[in-house]
Amino acid sequence: MTRTRRQRKSTATRQGKRWPRVLTGLCLVALLGAFALHSSGYAGALFSGIKGRLEARISGNGPGYGHDIGRGSGPDSTTGNITGETGPGANPGDDEQGHPSFEEPYGEPEAPMDDDELARLSVNELGKVPIIMYHDVQDYEAEWVRSRSNFRNDLERFYDLGYSLVLLSDYLDGNINVPAGRAPLVLTFDDGTRGQFRMIESDEGLIPDPDCAVGILLEFSRTHPEFGHAATFFVNSGNPFGDPSEVEEKFKFLLENGMEIGNHTRSHENLAYASPEVVAREIGSLANEVRAICGYDTVSLALPYGGYPRSTENLLTGTWDGERYENKGILLVGAEPAPSPFSKKFNPLAVPRIRGSQEELDKWLGEFEKYPNGRFVSDGRSDTVTVSEGFEENLDPDRVGDRTVRAYALPASTGGGDTQSE
Numbered sequence: 001m002t003r004t005r006r007q008r009k010s011t012a013t014r015q016g017k018r019w020p021r022v023l024t025g026l027c028l029v030a031l032l033g034a035f036a037l038h039s040s041g042y043a044g045a046l047f048s049g050i051k052g053r054l055e056a057r058i059s060g061n062g063p064g065y066g067h068d069i070g071r072g073s074g075p076d077s078t079t080g081n082i083t084g085e086t087g088p089g090a091n092p093g094d095d096e097q098g099h100p101s102f103e104e105p106y107g108e109p110e111a112p113m114d115d116d117e118l119a120r121l122s123v124n125e126l127g128k129v130p131i132i133m134y135h136d137v138q139d140y141e142a143e144w145v146r147s148r149s150n151f152r153n154d155l156e157r158f159y160d161l162g163y164s165l166v167l168l169s170d171y172l173d174g175n176i177n178v179p180a181g182r183a184p185l186v187l188t189f190d191d192g193t194r195g196q197f198r199m200i201e202s203d204e205g206l207i208p209d210p211d212c213a214v215g216i217l218l219e220f221s222r223t224h225p226e227f228g229h230a231a232t233f234f235v236n237s238g239n240p241f242g243d244p245s246e247v248e249e250k251f252k253f254l255l256e257n258g259m260e261i262g263n264h265t266r267s268h269e270n271l272a273y274a275s276p277e278v279v280a281r282e283i284g285s286l287a288n289e290v291r292a293i294c295g296y297d298t299v300s301l302a303l304p305y306g307g308y309p310r311s312t313e314n315l316l317t318g319t320w321d322g323e324r325y326e327n328k329g330i331l332l333v334g335a336e337p338a339p340s341p342f343s344k345k346f347n348p349l350a351v352p353r354i355r356g357s358q359e360e361l362d363k364w365l366g367e368f369e370k371y372p373n374g375r376f377v378s379d380g381r382s383d384t385v386t387v388s389e390g391f392e393e394n395l396d397p398d399r400v401g402d403r404t405v406r407a408y409a410l411p412a413s414t415g416g417g418d419t420q421s422e
């Protein structure tokens with residue numbers, strides 16, 4: 001049946017991680033700038049080509065995984081509002097907005113594991129987390145469409161590689177609740193297409209079409225319960241999922257079934273040259289609309305076209321029509337695995353994603369297979385942050401919050417603390 005990923009003690013060094021950060025940062029800024037220029041203005045049919053070119057350029061930046069959109073190298077590193085002290089997400093325990101009802105499927109372990117057990121499982125809660133970006137799921141494959149069979153294959157592949165799903169909001173909060181030894185992975189879907197979520201009549205009333213992404217995901221998790229079915233759907237105003245008469249029902253279904261809704265702006269406007277007022281309108285009016293429909297506060301924003309505003313004003317927090325919104329993370333269109341939510345490299349203003357295409361999945365999942373110590377592997381406890389000795393300094397205390405930090409010694413034969421990377 002399913003393969004269990006064989007956990008290895010590896011002596012792999014932090015290959016690919018030593019490229020000069022300044023150079024990487026400059027490349028990234030230049031590429032994002034090029035992106036903004038190329039994609040400014042809604043260009044209809046030209047748009048997917050522009051996106052594709054840009055995506056390729058961004059994701060082609062650098063020698064492999066390890067270069068990071070980290071603090072100081074994001075698209076707006078000059079604002080200073082990324083210290084973790086003022087931005088949303090600064091307090092990982094803050095759950096005032098409330099999560100959708102979601103039964104925790106895995107109990108806390110009875111007793112803490114000893115060092116040998118943690119080493120055997122390659123636990124590393126400073127490792128990176130893949131956040132996958134899908135658009136449509138249909139019966140064919142195209143640049144921004146994943147075929148149903150490939151989507152099913154992706155889920156099987158994620159599962160076999162040891163991943164379990166977490167909600168994006170839980171990643172942003174540092175609430176990583178997956179079984180010990182498994183790695184968190186986040187699924188996101190942009191644009192609210194019909195291929196993502198359709199309902200059909202059944203004896204029990206409306207149920208998800210088993211051939212839409214939601215239906216496929218729910219079916220897969222029924223047979224792979226430790227994988228879960230958490231997913232975040234970034235929607236726009238008006239006609240999410242293609243059927244205006246079912247919007248409320250669909251939103252509520254997602255929230256009641258361990259999935260969530262994200263903000264993709266009111267009109268899918270490219271915010272690259274938007275004023276702070278337009279940014280507030282685009283984010284706030286969609287946030288207000290979702291709240292009015294189902295009482296849920298969106299807590300994350302995916303930038304349409306990846307277009308990054310010149311000013312970060314009103315991106316994370318703002319007010320529109322008398323109602324306040326708060327985003328704990330701003331999601332980019334590309335182009336690599338995201339930092340651990342406890343890392344000093346975590347930047348709520350620039351959370352990178354991996355495109356859900358064959359090429360990008362092969363690339364990044366392959367990197368983690370080659371360098372397994374680069375990815376986040378859970379200790380199975382959401383109240384403890386576990387890293388190998390010597391890496392505690394890379395934790396951001398504000399992000400760790402009230403959680404207990406556990407540093408464990410690696411057996412001498414693995415070469416000590418040099419075997420894990422962020």
Ligand SMILES: [Zn+2]
Pocket residue numbers: 190191264268304305
């Ligand atoms: Zn979009």
